[in-house]
Each structure stands twice: as structure tokens, then as C-alpha cells.
Amino acid sequence: MSNKLVGALSLAACLGVSADIERSAYFTVLGGVQDFHSSNENNGTIMSNSLDESDAIAAEFGVMLTDHAAFQLSYTKLNPDDAIGFGNEDLVMKTLDYMYYFKTESNGGPYLRLGIGKYEFEDMTAGGGWDESDVGRMGLGFESELSSAFSFRGEIGIIRDDTTKRYDTQLLLGFTANFGGGSDPQPEPVQEVVAPVVQKNTRQDSDNDGVFDELDQCPRTAAGVVVDPRGCELDSDGDGIVNSKDACAATPTGAKVDATGCRLVLEETVRRTLNVKFETNSSKLQSEFKSDIASLAKFMTEYPDTTVVVEGHTDSTGKDSYNQWLSEKRARSVANELVNTYGIAGNRVDSKGLGESKPIADNNVAAGRAKNRRVEAVIEATVRKAQ
Known part of the structure; x- marks a missing residue:
């Protein structure tokens, strides 16, 4: 035996x-x-x-x-x-x-x-x-x-x-x-900054920026301007505006800017809605909705003053208390994706569960219940365009 x-x-x-x-x-x-x-x-x-x-x-x-x-x-x-x-x-x-x-x-x-x-x-x-x-x-x-x-x-x-x-x-x-269980997040890689290499040589450097003409992608750099290895003026905050023309030198990474290098803010109320569906009795994110979450994270990165409220919902199957718990868990799974995967600050993301209290379809049919098993994320921001 x-x-x-x-x-x-x-x-x-x-x-x-x-x-x-x-x-x-x-x-x-x-x-x-x-x-x-x-x-x-x-x-x-x-x-x-x-x-x-x-x-x-x-x-x-x-x-x-x-x-x-x-x-x-x-x-x-x-x-x-x-x-x-x-x-x-x-x-x-x-x-x-x-x-x-x-x-x-x-x-x-x-x-x-x-x-x-x-x-x-x-x-x-x-x-x-x-x-x-x-x-x-x-x-x-x-x-x-x-x-x-x-x-x-x-x-x-x-x-x-x-x-x-x-x-x-x-x-x-x-x-x-x-x-136990789980693992510590891996540290973000440190980007190596390569200093410009200046070599004495018989080759010509017409704009005297330390980069020879055959390698210089910006051949008419102003005198005294610090350049990168390509021979172009530095853009320290990476907003697309060179330092000499950047009126806002410490723009947050990824933020949209105007011609002066300052953050561009829209002059209207912007509303973005995310709708993520879930399987029955599940809070696991399905791969087909992850691109929608990525798009929402990109918008929040571009407009750093925005915040989001993630709302979880269920169908009417099961007890009210269980559905309330499941809706909160679904909302947290989307909020955690924004924070942990895309680096959105935790104080900009709020989540709450509404249980089965706000259906958008008939819970008496399977198709309606599938629509009600969802998470909605709403973003509103009042911003102004550059003049």
C-alpha cells in the first residue's frame, strides 16, 4: 500500500x-x-x-x-x-x-x-x-x-x-x-549619464562646442552653451526645451509643456472614464483591460495635478456583504495597478467599493450581470491652455 x-x-x-x-x-x-x-x-x-x-x-x-x-x-x-x-x-x-x-x-x-x-x-x-x-x-x-x-x-x-x-x-x-509569499519589488535601473567627450584633434569643430563637425548633430550651437555627446544643447528636465530657452527648468518627467518649457494645462474640464470587466466572483485583472489602465496612467502622468477615484461594482449574485467586500477588492486591484505598475503616486489614487448598489444593466440575465461586474475610474481636471 x-x-x-x-x-x-x-x-x-x-x-x-x-x-x-x-x-x-x-x-x-x-x-x-x-x-x-x-x-x-x-x-x-x-x-x-x-x-x-x-x-x-x-x-x-x-x-x-x-x-x-x-x-x-x-x-x-x-x-x-x-x-x-x-x-x-x-x-x-x-x-x-x-x-x-x-x-x-x-x-x-x-x-x-x-x-x-x-x-x-x-x-x-x-x-x-x-x-x-x-x-x-x-x-x-x-x-x-x-x-x-x-x-x-x-x-x-x-x-x-x-x-x-x-x-x-x-x-x-x-x-x-x-x-511569506510575494517578493520585494525590484529597484528601478539607474540611468547612466555619459559626459561629453572632448578630444584634441586636427578635425574641425566649427561651433567650438567640443564635438567634431562630422559627429555634431547641432552644428550651430551658441557660444558657451553646454552640449551633450551629439553636440546639441542640454535639456536637463527632458521636456523637449533646451536649457537656454526653458523658463521652468524642473518640469516633472513626462509632463506636457509649452514653448517656454512650462507645464501646459488645458483650459477646460477633462473627464476620463475607465471601465474594466471581471469574471464572476473574481477580482483578478484580465489582460484585455490592462492597455486601458495603461492609457489612463499615461494621461495622469501628462497632467500631474489630476487625481482619480476607482469605483468597484458587482452583480446581484450572492450576499450584500460579500458583494461589498468583492467590489472593494476589485477597486483596489485597479488602483494597485496604477500605483505599482505605472508609478502613479498613491495620494493621487483613491478606491472604493459600491457593491451591487449601482447596476448599469439587468441583473436577471447573464449579459446584464457581466456588465455589472466592473470597475470604473473617473478623472476630472480643470486646466488652461497656454496663451
Whole structure:
């Protein structure tokens, strides 16, 4: 039996391949009951006697292999109600388990356990003749996220005792503490500034800017002007206006400017609306909408005084409280994309969830519900054009 379970664990591990790992490890404490079912075999051991029911306390430590798959060590202490001829013995079960989590969102979902290990007695003072037995186990459970660090889980399982050929059942409830997950953002690359190279040579430099004529892309630079390696006057803030003509020398990167190098502001109220759709019961951004978010981020970069309110919505499926939570999570996913991916300052981006309170289509049909599962981002700015 052990060889078969090892093969099953190896096959399950090969199936559990995913991308992003939300936690790197976890620790679980569980409590419950275990029923010992009667065996038709009598091997002269306490396990072939009549064991009835036992309290169960388990401690488990798991390490994530992928976003869905994990290996864990499990220690379960049992105290059977009836061990004929031996009194109440303390029994422990130690297993190595393969776990597969079928979650579709970060707030949890069902999971499967496959494990192998041993039954062992802690107290053999009342007799002897048996000290351990190989076991295999299988369980089906559900994990629900309470926060980013803690979750609740419940599980029902079957345990196969290789000595008695008996199948026992187990019911467990408990809490999990999650550790690690994610990675630190990579630092932005530092742009190397190359100083102009001035070489003494017999080649001609007509405008005396230190760049020879055959390399000079700006051959009539004014006297005394500092130039770049191309022979063109420097533009320190990168706004397209050279330093000698730039009246606003420290324009923010990416901002639109007028002919004097000062920020260009429109003289009307500008409104931009973003509409991002989501799958049912999901806050994950779909790739088809990321270009729209990028366009919104570009507009905010060009007009640094603008701010945005990201509003999340759901359809009417599910409870009001859950829909409110899901709408807030959807709004945060778009807001985080603007801040973390495109570098928009956090104090310029606000998010809020409106639940199912503002549908734009009929929630009684699938097409209408799909339209209502959305995030809208609204930008308004009153600006003036250059004279």
C-alpha cells in the first residue's frame, strides 16, 4: 500500500504546477474526532481489538511548492475511548502529506490531502506486542481566508491501517497561520549619464562646442552653451526645451509643456472614464483591460495635478456583504495597478467599493450581470491652455 501511495503523491505533485505563490509556508492547528471501525482480522495487537471513538488534536507544517501544491508534515494525537485489555492508550499518527488547493481566488477554496505514515503508541505500560503500523490517508477539506495571515479550514478524511486492514474516518476543524509569499519589488535601473567627450584633434569643430563637425548633430550651437555627446544643447528636465530657452527648468518627467518649457494645462474640464470587466466572483485583472489602465496612467502622468477615484461594482449574485467586500477588492486591484505598475503616486489614487448598489444593466440575465461586474475610474481636471 505504501508504494502505491508514494506513486499517487508523485503524480499529484507533477499536476500541481502554477505561477505566483501567495504564501511560502503555513502552520495549522486542528481539533476533532476519529472513529475506529471494527476489523475482521485479529493480529494479536491492540489495533485489532475494538477501538471506538477518539478525540484528535493535530499540528501540521506545510511548505508551498506552487500556488496550489504543498508538502506538509502532520502530527495527530489520539486518545481512543476503548482499547480492550490495555485501558485508555495514547496513540499518535505521523504522516507526510501532499496537499493540493483548488482555490480560484485568494480567499480560499477546497483542497485534497494524500498522505503516508505510521500509527505509533506513546504508552505501552499496560502490555506489549505492537508499537507501530503503516497507514495511508486521504482527506477532502475547505479553506476560507480570514485575513492575509490567517485562514480557517475544515476536513473529513479516511485512514487506512495496513496492520488491521481497517478504514477509520476523521473530522477536523482548525486555523492556519500563513507565512511569506510575494517578493520585494525590484529597484528601478539607474540611468547612466555619459559626459561629453572632448578630444584634441586636427578635425574641425566649427561651433567650438567640443564635438567634431562630422559627429555634431547641432552644428550651430551658441557660444558657451553646454552640449551633450551629439553636440546639441542640454535639456536637463527632458521636456523637449533646451536649457537656454526653458523658463521652468524642473518640469516633472513626462509632463506636457509649452514653448517656454512650462507645464501646459488645458483650459477646460477633462473627464476620463475607465471601465474594466471581471469574471464572476473574481477580482483578478484580465489582460484585455490592462492597455486601458495603461492609457489612463499615461494621461495622469501628462497632467500631474489630476487625481482619480476607482469605483468597484458587482452583480446581484450572492450576499450584500460579500458583494461589498468583492467590489472593494476589485477597486483596489485597479488602483494597485496604477500605483505599482505605472508609478502613479498613491495620494493621487483613491478606491472604493459600491457593491451591487449601482447596476448599469439587468441583473436577471447573464449579459446584464457581466456588465455589472466592473470597475470604473473617473478623472476630472480643470486646466488652461497656454496663451
